[in-house]
Amino acid sequence: MKLYYSPATCSLAVHIVAREAGLPIDLVKVDIGIHRLDDGTDYYTVNPRGYVPLLELDDGTKLTEVSAIVQFLADLAPQAALLPPAGSIERVHVQEWLTFISSELHKAFSPWLWHKETAESTKQNVRERLARHFGELDRLLAKQPYLTGQHFTVADAYAYAIVNWSHYLMVSLKPYPALMAYLARIESRQGARQALLAEGLVKQAA
Template sequence: MKLYYAPGACSLSPHIALREAGLPFTLEKVDTKTRTTETGADFTTVNPRGYVPALQLDSGEVLTEGAAIVQYIADLKPEAELAPKAGTLARARLQEELNFIASELHKAFAPLFSTTLGDDARREAKEKVARRFGDVEQKLSDGRPYLLGETFSVADAYLFVVTNWANHTGVALDAWPKLQAFMQRLTGRNTVRQAMQAEGLI
């Protein structure tokens, strides 16, 4: 399998999942502005939408959209316990968390990466991120180490990646101590450090 990624982007989530699963894979970096890969190929021939992540399977088929990719990875290696069994309420809870991160938290951050965003719009975007972080803080307030409870899942990898964007957008995590502790916990995982090192982030 080959994962097409951009350093620190949401593609870091399936990158972590692949390492957690212990599956063989290669990486190919994508310049999302020019939509070309590090080998000079046109990335839109891989993913016509032009954004990462994209996972090229050994069959040649390509899977896109992070939530779909991480669940596929988890199902390839069920013994790694990265996702509850398909068809269970627990699996629906995983999808619930993945969808929340994608539709609420991930999208809330998007305006903050714009270089043309005005001060008022930037403040509003940060306020929206803060509300979403408040939702996560509430989820973690019962002392659970991970989103689904005691067991790490692919949703935790996605939450880590998106929350890590706070470091690059001027959003401090001081108001959310449970989320801060979660981030420290994830940073301590070997797979997370390995993925970040491979992408040149640390």
């Protein structure tokens, strides 16, 4: 399997899940600023939408969309227990979180806060919306270690990748101590750590 990714973007969620699941993947880096691979290939020829992540299976099948890909990977490695069984209410709760992160968090940060040209009034509106969502997450995570309870799931990998953008975009997490502790908790997991190291986002301890 090949994962087309760009460091620290939403593709990090897929990368973390692959590592947590113990699934071998080849990484193909995409410069999403110019939509090119390191060898000069035009990324639009790989994904006509131009964005990461894209997972290419060994038979050439291409999968896009974070929420779909992470569920696919989790189902390949049931022993890792990253997603409850199909048909269970617990799985639906994970899917609720995936949808919430995708539609309410991911697409609030991006494009609005990432783009320099966004009007300050729009940025302020987005920051207020994020503050409400972060407040909700903080209250929940003060009571339990992960979004759906005691166990890390694919939704936590996605939440990590997106909430972590706060550090790049001057969105202070100080008002949300439980949310900050949650990010640190995920960073200390072996699979997540491997993904962060491979993307050059943390350094190997000496």
